[in-house]
Amino acid sequence: MISVSRRTFVAGAVSAPLLASTRLSLASAAQDGAQGDLSLAGIEYSYSPAVVEAFQEANPNLAVDFTGGTISFEDGQIQAVLQSGEGPDAVNVNSGPGRVGLLASSGLILALDDFYERTGAMETYQPNVIEQIQNQPPEGETIYEVVEGLDVFSVYYNMDIFEENGLEPPQTWDDFLAICQTLQDAGVQPMLLGARDNFQGGWLFGNLVQASAGRDVMTEVIYGEGDFTHPDILRAAEMLQTLVDEGYISGLEAAALEGEQAQAAFGQGQGAMTVQQQSFPISLANDGAAVTNIGSFVIPSLNEGQPAAPTAGLAHSWVLNASSDNPEAAEAWLEWVVSDEYLQIAYENGGGLVPARIVPEGITLPPSVQSAADSIEEGVGYNPSVYLPSAGTNAWYAAMQQIITGQATPEEVVAEVQAALEESRAG
Amino acid sequence: MNMDAQLRTPVASNRTRRVKKLWTGYRVPLILLAPSFIFYAVFVLLPLGRAFQLSLTDWNGLAPTMSYVGTENYTGIWTESRFLTSLWRNVIWWAMHVVLAVGSGLLLAILLSEVGRGRFFFRTVAFFPHVLSLAVVGVIWGQLYHPLIGLINASFERVGLTALTRIWLGDPEIALYSVGVASAWQAYGFYMVIFLAGIQSIDPQLYEAARVDGANGWQRIWDITIPSLHNTMTIVLTLAFISAMKGFGSVWAMTQGGPGYASELVAVYVWRTAFQTQAIGQAAAAGLSLAAIVILFSFLFNRWRDKVGSYT
Numbered sequence: 001m002i003s004v005s006r007r008t009f010v011a012g013a014v015s016a017p018l019l020a021s022t023r024l025s026l027a028s029a030a031q032d033g034a035q036g037d038l039s040l041a042g043i044e045y046s047y048s049p050a051v052v053e054a055f056q057e058a059n060p061n062l063a064v065d066f067t068g069g070t071i072s073f074e075d076g077q078i079q080a081v082l083q084s085g086e087g088p089d090a091v092n093v094n095s096g097p098g099r100v101g102l103l104a105s106s107g108l109i110l111a112l113d114d115f116y117e118r119t120g121a122m123e124t125y126q127p128n129v130i131e132q133i134q135n136q137p138p139e140g141e142t143i144y145e146v147v148e149g150l151d152v153f154s155v156y157y158n159m160d161i162f163e164e165n166g167l168e169p170p171q172t173w174d175d176f177l178a179i180c181q182t183l184q185d186a187g188v189q190p191m192l193l194g195a196r197d198n199f200q201g202g203w204l205f206g207n208l209v210q211a212s213a214g215r216d217v218m219t220e221v222i223y224g225e226g227d228f229t230h231p232d233i234l235r236a237a238e239m240l241q242t243l244v245d246e247g248y249i250s251g252l253e254a255a256a257l258e259g260e261q262a263q264a265a266f267g268q269g270q271g272a273m274t275v276q277q278q279s280f281p282i283s284l285a286n287d288g289a290a291v292t293n294i295g296s297f298v299i300p301s302l303n304e305g306q307p308a309a310p311t312a313g314l315a316h317s318w319v320l321n322a323s324s325d326n327p328e329a330a331e332a333w334l335e336w337v338v339s340d341e342y343l344q345i346a347y348e349n350g351g352g353l354v355p356a357r358i359v360p361e362g363i364t365l366p367p368s369v370q371s372a373a374d375s376i377e378e379g380v381g382y383n384p385s386v387y388l389p390s391a392g393t394n395a396w397y398a399a400m401q402q403i404i405t406g407q408a409t410p411e412e413v414v415a416e417v418q419a420a421l422e423e424s425r426a427g
Numbered sequence: 428m429n430m431d432a433q434l435r436t437p438v439a440s441n442r443t444r445r446v447k448k449l450w451t452g453y454r455v456p457l458i459l460l461a462p463s464f465i466f467y468a469v470f471v472l473l474p475l476g477r478a479f480q481l482s483l484t485d486w487n488g489l490a491p492t493m494s495y496v497g498t499e500n501y502t503g504i505w506t507e508s509r510f511l512t513s514l515w516r517n518v519i520w521w522a523m524h525v526v527l528a529v530g531s532g533l534l535l536a537i538l539l540s541e542v543g544r545g546r547f548f549f550r551t552v553a554f555f556p557h558v559l560s561l562a563v564v565g566v567i568w569g570q571l572y573h574p575l576i577g578l579i580n581a582s583f584e585r586v587g588l589t590a591l592t593r594i595w596l597g598d599p600e601i602a603l604y605s606v607g608v609a610s611a612w613q614a615y616g617f618y619m620v621i622f623l624a625g626i627q628s629i630d631p632q633l634y635e636a637a638r639v640d641g642a643n644g645w646q647r648i649w650d651i652t653i654p655s656l657h658n659t660m661t662i663v664l665t666l667a668f669i670s671a672m673k674g675f676g677s678v679w680a681m682t683q684g685g686p687g688y689a690s691e692l693v694a695v696y697v698w699r700t701a702f703q704t705q706a707i708g709q710a711a712a713a714g715l716s717l718a719a720i721v722i723l724f725s726f727l728f729n730r731w732r733d734k735v736g737s738y739t
Contacts, residue, residue: 076702078489102705106489196596196685255573255686256597265575391704402687405599420704 035061035331037325041081043148043316047349050217054345055336062329073390081107085323089330095147095314096386100133103319104144110320111142115331118178121338121357123392128376129356132314143319146334149353152372153203153383154310159293161188161272167222168251169297173211173239176299177200180248183272191243192271193254194262195404198358198397202385204275205240205400206311206382212236213297215258222387228418229291229411235302237410240403251404278372279352286350296371310375313383315353388421395420454582480595482711488701500712507690510713513696520692521606521671527611529667532618533656537648539619540626557616565680566724569610572596572681580631599689602682606690610677614670618663625659626652661732665725672721692719 048068054066071077074241078286081087082103103109116122122130126420129150148188162168162179165186170176180190194202209218220226244251254262265276267289275388281291292319298308318337320330340360346353347365348380354372361363365373388396399413408416450457455468482500486493496737504510536555542549558562572579573596613712633651642650678684682697684691690701693713701710 074703076488079702083489100491102487106487106488107491117633196682198683250574250594252594252686254597256572256574256594259576261573270575355699391706394699394703398685398687401685405686405689407599407687407689423639 006029022315030386034059034306034329036329037065038090038140038333038410039065039067039088040090040092040330040333041067041069041089042071042318044379045346045351045353047346047351047414050345050349051336051342054341055333058336059227059332062332064333069159070108073102083322083325087321087323089324089326090318090320090333092318094315094386095145099146099390100317100319101250102390103282104142108322109299110145110322110324110327111144112320112334113142113145115146115334119335119338125357126355126376129314133317139389145319146337147356148316148318148337149351149356150312150372150376151279151315151383152209152312152375152380153309153352154276154297155207155273155276155299156266156276156280156294156295158266158269158271159295161269162295169295171298177242177246177248180243181248184247187308189250189271190248190273192257192262192266193249193404194257195401197258198400199385200259200275201400201404202312202397203277203383205396205403206381206383207275208239208301208422209233209236209384210301210309210311212239214225214301214303215309215379215381217374218382218384218387222382223382225425227422228392229414232303234410234414237403237414240400241410245402245405247402251406255401255405263377267390277352278354278368281368282350282352282366285385296368298375307379309379310372311383312354312372312376312380313386314356388417389424391420391424392417406419435663440703463626475715478711478715481708482715484530484708486707487705488707489531489705496708500709501716502580503709504713509691510696512688513691513693514605514717514720515691517674517691519603520610521668522673523604524609524614524667524674525664527608528614529618529663531611531615532663533622536626537616537620537652540623541547550620553619554616556613559608559613561613561676562680564609564613565677568606568612569596569681572605597684597686599686600690602686603690604667606678606681608672609681613677618667618669621659621663625656629655657732661729665728668724668728669721 003223014101044066046275048066052064052066052398056062059107066086071081071093072078078091078093079256081091087425104111113391118166119405126146129145129147133145133147134141157169161183165181165188166184167179170179183190191204193204195204211234215228217230218230221230223367243249257265262271262274263273263276263280263283264287267284281294284294285291298310300308316362320327320334324330340356340363343355343357343359344363347358347363347369352370353365354376355365359373382397398406399417402408403410463692481493483495484493484690485496485499522579525674530692537555539546539549539658559567570576570614573581574594574597577595579595583589583591593601593605595600600729611667629652633655634647678690678692678695679698682690684695694717697710700713
């Protein structure tokens, strides 16, 4: 089921020897007694080899086996892995109530309240992150995940193109539309979008929902009985349709492109704006593209007095397999994940997620990550792709695709999402 | 010995004799069939039974418990426009598969059967797309259809046919057909090989006699080759139907059933329902409904072909 490369990390430090030895003692101190085999699986970040290696070095009695690759909930992989009764001891999966919450309700993953209590992670993690992971099914209090990081989504723009056309980031929605029109008149594609694999389309739609409806309306939709046909959410769907109808987004082209293809096209200057997460400039830099000419802004709020806010969501989380043969070792790994040293190695090795925990002194975040972290402190909206229940997420993605390809009206799509939400709430 | 025992003994011994006789007569075929049957039972019959069981429940794929819901899932999907539309797309997909994949396979088989020198080379080249996995085919055709750098649009533009350029995978009106072409490209080699085998089994004397009678090439194909491929055609059309009905890989690799639901076939519907909306019971009902359609149609089609065949 898992199409990944299998690796066992056993030797070879990448960090400076002195730093490595300090980390060695720190990483091992908390995990005395962990021994045997520890199998880990999940999303592989640029820093995964380094953190696994450091952990292995600090725990010579453990044989750590990390299988990197996407273990997606939407593809049924994580469910199959955990239901097999075998599977890795700890898995890094997509976060969100529609995902981790379901795994928890089904008894496939272990509760981590004791872990948080014992390690003090309750205090070192961002309060809003703790609040989110506590407010999940089945009980609404128990914590089942250790969040690896968050993503913050906003509009990234090519500063050179903006400058050539005498443009500044918008202050109002009308400004935003005027910018798009100016760019279009100049023969520049205003926005690039890759929605074939849904994610980027969901990010843009989520930003529009935030600009139009704001956080409170969506809080009620996600956690309460709020209606997705709310006039402000409907207005967001209409805003998306406007962008397509005016040609500011090529809807059909967006439906044919994957997110990464749109990202590459933006990197090559084929469009002026795109919606991405904070790790975007880091990815571009890793690909050898120039990132000094990339700026970001948030789509202005349509509600007077409300500040513009990006959307954000828990990105990935570590969960413990309820069938683990070695839960002690798995907990030792989680202890490593919540440590300062883990965070430091992550950012030294190209980490691009916004930290879920309070950043200790001495750790410098990349500029785009720092900016995203600041925006979280100021208040962000939801990325609905993460927070809607699974049936709702499916309808949400279909809604976005149907609008950009002209298959359905905004009224129809919000009604479809609402119907899916009602079904999910009833179930 | 009581009356009951006296009455039963001859019957029982008769039965034993019959079983013994059956065993003696069919021992070898039964032993030879046993491994296949065990595999078939374990990997087909049992999962099928389990799927049927799940189709009568509301299981979400994760929960340790499930409730019996009777035929609710079946009535649900057969009144759901999304499922019915996806079924209709399967019919379109099948028609495309027959015209493009089977048609191309037949045409190439006839042409290649006429080739003398280099026959093996041309057959290998023509068969090559079929050895590629659908995921690879998806990547290749995804690049060919790419809206910004795709070879197909670029070629049209280069020769001045800009009006023919399209957003092949993003336009809901044509996405299904675009994927269908890619899928047919992958499949035609398989049908070509079957047709070639059929053509090779035709008695060459028939062609010689036709030549003597003055039949031209087209007449030889129409009056000898095509009718002689009757049984082959039955097999190919049945296989094409089954293949089209379970179509999934190329669609998933290229559009994931989108934009929206525009290229969603039943197998994609099953996948999305099972793993994206966590409605395993409903997905099982859809999968089994599709299986029933395939089995019923294949049975009726083969009976009809047999009947037609007996008149020819």
